[in-house]
Amino acid sequence: MTRSTMDFGIDLGTTNSAIAVLDGTDARIVKNAFGHDTTPSAVFADRTGRIHVGARARERVESDPANAAAEFKLRMGLRDQAKSFANSGLALSPEELSAHVLRALRANVTQQMGEEIRAAVITVPAAFELNQTDATRRAAEAAGLELSPLLQEPTAAALAYSFQRDEDNIYRLVFDLGGGTFDASIVHIRDGEFDIVNHRGDNFLGGKLIDWAIVEQLLIPALLRQHSLPGFGRGEPTWAQAIAKLKAAAENAKIELSSSPTALIDISEPPLCTDADGNPVEFVHELHAADVEALTEPFVARAVNICHAALAESQLAPEKIDRVLLVGGPTLMPYLRRRLAEGLGIELDVSQDPMTVVARGAAIFAGTQRLPVGPTRPDVSFTVDLEYKPIGSDPTPLVGGVVRGPSGRSLEGFTIELVNADARPPWRSGKITLPATGSFVTTLRAEPERRNVYSIVLESPTGGGERIQPSELTYTLGVVAPAATLTHSIGVGLSGNEVAWLLEKGTRIPARGHEILRSTVRLVRGQSGGLLRIPILEGEHARADRNRQVGSLEILAAEVARDIPPNSEIEVDIEIDGSRLVTTRAFVPILEEDFETVHDLTTERAPDPAELRRALEAERRRLADLRSGARRTGDPAAQAILDALDDEQVVDQIENDVASTEHGDTDAASTAGKRMLDLRAKLDDVEHALEWPSLVELANRVLADAPGLIEEYGDAKDRKRHERIAAEVRRALDGRDAAHLRILVDELTAHLAIMVDRKTGAVVMARFSQLVERRAELRDQALANRLITEGQRAVDANDTERLRAVIRQLLELLPDTDRGSESEDFSNVYKSR
Ligand SMILES: Nc1ncnc2c1ncn2[C@@H]1O[C@H](COP(=O)(O)OP(=O)(O)OP(=O)(O)O)[C@@H](O)[C@H]1O
Ligand SMILES: [Mg+2]
Structure with a gap:
């Protein structure tokens, strides 16, 4: 059969993968050789280097962890993550492992349908970041898929739930909790099309966290009460096999508890491991649903909070949502369903199999993708x-x-x-x-x-x-899926820890963003190691370091034809295609040249354990300060954020992950790194909320003082400018926008200071005294002394112009650290206002 549309859709999951085909209006799963709908995303390499994918490989992860790999999806796009297979000597990156899973799914189609497919839609979590999306595309290519449009998992699920239903003007919430990732998307169906209204997600939330919590908080303590096993823990190479067995047992028990109140874990034949004296260690333990529910609670709380945040951000009350569409294995847990129905107050839709709905939705989307017409047959004119x-x-x-x-x-x-x-x-x-x-x-x-x-x-x-x-x-x-939208904003980091967003979250893709920036330093042609760095960021926070750096655009000294002086214009373009693949470009007008050297756009290292530990301790101290601040002021907004952090047990979760990281677990390191960013941003919000009263007081004082100052020192232009900023200040006060208010108050104060300075030279005088105080630090002491004498004369003569010139020269003599050390700077660009 020659197809005119792609028709095949693949759910490349953390735990399980599946492939479906659109057959008429029916999207059906293509089963694997064992007759199963889903294939475990696990890879085993035998002694000869032959690769096996699926259930048998999955079993090997426990019995033979040195030769098997699973749960590699989230490591795609990270650097230095190749898995070595001991017996065969193979080393495969997460992308290559995923490629093997994709090949196995293609082979199912060949076996069941006799068709060789070269194109299929592949789903990715909506919360996937750019490096992960790019890695998925490479995996598809390696697996022989010449065309592989990427579709977001919640969009696929919503499509499967809505495709042949005749409904209009309703909102739905897709709740997709998988093995490793969580996505919450609000969709709106109207006129036979649906739109993703909003999305929020967490790439580090899923069933496997429940498994680890069972292992760490229930099974290991129970085991250590019965046996003495020094150093037993996650990430310890000696115990890797035993830990893997416990993890698998935990997962099976968890699944069993979805349909029964207790589950027995029995690892006695063969035994779990041997103790220090070489005696076999048997482990038998009964798990109760209630214990596992308690461990599940913080994850459910987090997921429910994310849903509420998505609804609030879209200004939709829960009553506006027709139903919650359940997607992913953990949504089979009765406890989760109960908690979700209560926590959201929206009816749940369980009409589709949550394990295969994403693959079937992907197949429906594949039906909208036309295939290129093959070469013309010789008998056709x-x-x-x-x-x-x-x-x-x-x-x-x-x-x-x-x-x-x-x-x-x-x-x-x-x-x-x-x-x-x-x-x-x-x-x-x-x-x-x-x-x-x-x-x-x-x-x-x-x-x-x-x-x-x-x-x-x-x-x-x-x-x-x-x-x-x-x-x-x-x-x-049938109902058609929307054009994809961006789930995170994309922009560039500026010097001073600021951000310029080029593409905002929610923008329909493909799209292109453009911004004119200026350089902060001189780039000297041919200077060894010299470069202008423009970090590419993905996220939502106004502070650059609260976002993820997904790469950096670099203009190298070795590549430029001439020097680039400071303050040169640099035009930055970011382009993103329908599959969320990004290209970036910097154009330097004075050289009339384009630069596309992207350093590391697709790879990022997992964070370092010592760094994580330091960061966690710092945030703990900050949290304690903010807690007492919130108690003192009784600020409700700050308290609400702190309460949500407690419900989700965020700090304890990070503590667990950091501890595992210290034992060498890189997965936990990624999770901890991501959670740390989130925690910091939340604490920033608390900080802003607490500063709000004093910020309001400051804003009101400046607004009250301004008219008198303008009267005395200003002119009509100053009054106009003041009125414009003052109006914005009032808007920020009304909207409780602390971050913006701070910037505006600074701007207002600076404007008034400059105005007063013009008449009196007061600011210049103050700046000069500061520099005189730092006399000893200035570089050329003889020159510094001469300049200071000249400055004092200017002060005596009340000559502010001359004083300004002196200050400019004195600034040049300050040590480098004060002027921003050049190549070490996070970013070498700024945006002129
Ligand atoms: N009946 C069940 N009760 C509880 N959990 C279950 C049940 N069945 C499967 N799971 C859990 O669901 C998870 C796998 O779900 P699913 O196959 O939807 O994830 P995935 O698609 O592989 O992951 P992701 O979407 O994050 O990439 C595993 O953690 C598994 O233990
Ligand atoms: Mg999934």
């Missing part, structure tokens, strides 16, 4: 380029096309007709007479609930049938 959408909500869609004959032959007098022979009664468009150019437009009539197939019939002016390629097209009535 006419081709047609078609313009139409294979799936849509319009029962009478438009189709356009251009027919081409052999070596530009005129098509004058030819006719074309579209025929749906399977329709009851059969449907024909009627013969359309072509002009010399061969172009035509017509409307189809489509029947619901099936894939309508239209043969394309071409006749010559004498009425003879001609072969044409393609010879048919298909159209299906």
